[in-house]
Amino acid sequence: MSNEMIGVMGLLALFVLLGLRIPxxxxxFAVGFIGNMILNSSSAAMSQLASDAFSLSASIDLVVVPLFILMGNVATETGMSRKLYDAAYAWIGSIRGGLASATVVACGGFAALSGSSVASALTIGRVSLAEMERFKYDNRLSTGVVAAGGTLGILIPPSTGFVIYALLTQQSIGRLFLAGVLPGLLLLSMFLLTITLITWWKPEMGPKGPKTAFSEKLKSTGGAAPILLVIVLTIGGIYTGIFSPVEASAVGAGLIILFGVIMRQLDFAKFWKASKDSVVTTATVMLILISAYMIKTFLALSHIPQALGGFLETTDISTLGVLCIMLAIYLVLGCFLEGFAMMVLSMPIFFPVVMQLGIDPIWFGVLVVLTLEMGLISPPVGLNVFIVKSVAPNVSLARMFRGVIPFWIAMFVTLILLVAFPQISLLLPNTMIN
Known part of the structure; x- marks a missing residue:
């Protein structure tokens, strides 16, 4: 049996295991380890397991994962995320659809702390859904806004999605973070435009909120000043080259903890809970990465990526056509697979093709992360929709999925713009990092 056939059988076995709900x-890990044993040897598979587990655990670049996660968890436990929402609400809550717009802005701000879409949707959803219900917002709009706004957590840096992509493809985390800034702001703007259009077409879906005095606006902004300062220092430090991403994560986590202690909002119990949640999330990421390296080696030994690349080179499909096919596959897979799982499964196959065709890997990373975001609100999996369901149990999943459709369309339009104009993604990394 050829190596390619063994590789195909391994992939089929993997999808069978996933269909059986195996984590x-x-x-x-099972497919990668057994495949390595078959194509190489048992001693080589054991040696790779030991070396990969150690090298990943000892990687200094991975420090950003627990520290940025800790930063977001501490902000949640201390109530700083609520103050971020209050500030956005005070400034734009009085316009039609203003509460929904404030929710998107707050999600974007919290995304710049946590790097997690699930954390963004859950944290901001707990605060905003009750407010939108109080002001008679249509629950399709309110839940759709929270689910879609939460997806900003893996595009606006610091992004866990970019960190995992960087480790799988050996790309610069700093360049990826910078590449996500303008696309993240573009997507946030598209969400705000979508809310404006919905509430213009059907004003009853997002009625105006109460007006806030200018003094209240200033007061709420002052309350959110610590978290805004942390966002500016961490992202601005990376942007200006003062901090590396690893240093920025340490500065951000340290400042959030310091502010929490100074303002007497962080006690030992809250810090312990935030730390425990961060450890659990980090351990999950590490386990997925170790398993991804195992299956990456198996696929390389099976020569499937090389065979795929050779096949594509012999066809008349243009580079743009190949890129569009890969993105279309991601959009379909996003309906059935969790985002990070989709990334670690596909990168060993797609990334060698990307490099063979001369596609910029930083640009490709932004496009991949955006398609992962779209999968977070795509039925039937739609992880963010189920997260919002846990916060709003009285709203049916059918209404929630109908509510996210306009925002999915906005994300698709953003994807088209990023494909058509690569410089949106590449301007900052090409100008700020030599």
Whole structure:
């Protein structure tokens, strides 16, 4: 049996295990380890397991994962995320659809702390859904806004999605973070435009909120000043080259903890809970990465990526056509697979093709992360929709999925713009980092 056929059988076995609800990390580990034993040897598979587990655990670049996660968890436990929403609400809550717009802005701000879409949707959803219900917002709009706004967590830096992509493809985390800034702001603007259009077409879906005095606006902004300062220092430090991403994560986590202690909002119990949640999330990421490296080696030994690249080179499909096919595959897979699982499964196959065709890997990373975001609100999996369902149990999943459709369309339009104009993604990394 040829190596390519063994590789195909391994992939089929992987999808069978995933269909049986085996956790993705365990499924990838089993297929990768057994495949390496068959194509190489048992001693080589054991040696790779030991070396990969150690090298990943000892990687200094991975420090950003627990520290940025800790930063977001501490902000949640201390109530700083609520103050971020209050500030956005005070400034734009009085316009039609203003509460929904404030929710998107707050999600974008919290995304710049947590790097997690799930954390953004859950944290801001707990605060905003009750307010939008109080002001008689249509629950399709309110839940759709929270689910879609939460997806900003893996595009606006610091992004866990970019960190994992960087480790899988050996790209610069700093360049990826910078590449996500303008696309993240573009997507946030598209969400705000979508809310404006919805409430213009059907004003009853997002009625105006109460007006806020200018003094209240200033007061709420002052309350959010600590978290805004942390966002500016961490992202601005990376942008200006003062901090590396690792240093920025340490500065951000340290400042959030310091502000929490100074303002007497962080006690030992809250810090312990935030730390424990951060450890659990980090351990999950690490397990997935170790398993991804196992299956990456298996696929390389099977020569499937090389065979795919050779096939594409012999066809008449243009580079743009190949890129569009890969993105279309991501959009379909996003309906059935969790985002990070989709990334670690596909990168060993797609990334060698990307490099063979001369596609910029930083640009490709932004496009991949955006398609992962779209999968977070795509039925039937739509992880963010189920997260919002846990916060709003009285709203049916059918209404929630109908509510996210306009925002999915906005994300698709953004994807088209990023494909058509690569410089949106590449301007900052090409100008700020030599």
């Amino acid at each position: 993705v990390a365990f499924a990838m």
